[in-house]
Each structure stands twice: as structure tokens, then as C-alpha cells.
Amino acid sequence: MGTSAERGEEARRRLTRAAVELIPERGWAAVSTRVLAERAGVTPSVVHYHFPSLGALLVDAVVTAMRGLLAEATAALASVRTPGELLEAMLAALEPYDGRDPMSVLFMEAYLAANRDARLREAIGEVVAGFRDELAAWLDTRKVPAPTETAAVLAAAIDGVLLHRALNPGLTRAAVAPVLRRLVDRA
Structure with a gap:
């Protein structure tokens, strides 16, 4: 069965996997310790053994x-050479997400919950800022004007496309690419 540390790590993985499944299914606020533990196949006390609170686990x-x-x-940045290729790679990566799929809903639920939870807002902010910084550095090396601002707007636009796809399935790669390309084309 493994060491105690291995069993503990497996329990943590099962709990986080269960949370990623339950948040899109039920909504952030409807995920309870009991439901989460049941989905993960552990007792509710295991949740609080491994995490200081349900919120911390989520x-x-x-x-x-x-x-x-x-x-x-970010890994895709290493495989593209031009801003146009970057945009195509980013939009291609969005293809599996229609705005109603579990990962899209997970992100939407988290963004909404972040409005009420400073800890979540800060954690998401750090992740997004890290991505924007990597993107800005890449754009800067390609001499894209205002790389920091362009990275921020491009990241926000990609988030917005995902959000709006649930309402407007017409926001396909073909429809969005020409508009976003203007952000990264040299002036």
C-alpha cells in the first residue's frame, strides 16, 4: 500500500481531483466537505487533515x-517563432473548450468566487501574472510594441473568448484570429 507519506499524497491528489470535478458540476459554493470526501473516497476528517479548510483545498x-x-x-511559446504563429497556437489550444466544458466552467466559477475570496483572488492573480510575464517577455524579444500591455490585453481577450463561447459558439478560431492578430502585428 506504500508509505504513510505516499498514502497521504494519494489522498491529497484524490481530493484535488474531486474538487476539480465538483466545482463545475455543482458550483463553487455548493461543494461541501462531505460531498468532496465522498467523491474522493475518503472520510470528511481526511479533508481537514490534509488542508486547513475546505476553502484552502478548493x-x-x-x-x-x-x-x-x-x-x-507557456510551453507553446518555445515552439513558435512569430507573433502570428503564437496567436494561432493559442487559439488552437482553445479549440477543446466551448465555454460549457468542465475546465471552462471551473475557471469561470473560480473567477466569480475570487470576487469574494481575497486568498483565491491573490492566488489566481499570481498564476495569471506569471503567464502574462512570460508572454510579455516573448513578445518583447519579437519587438512587438508595448509587450507588457499587449500581453495583458491578449490574455484578457483569450479569457473573454472562452467566457463568451458559452453564449456565442460563433467565436471560432476563424472568427477571432483576424481581430486578435492586429494586437500582435507590428505597427
């Missing part, structure tokens, strides 16, 4: 999911 789960997704996007 923050950890969401931030881990966001870091994973943004790490993929």
Missing part, C-alpha cells in the same frame, strides 16, 4: 489546474 485544486493549463500555453 483554492489549491483550482490553482493547480490553472497552472497546468497555462504551463501548456
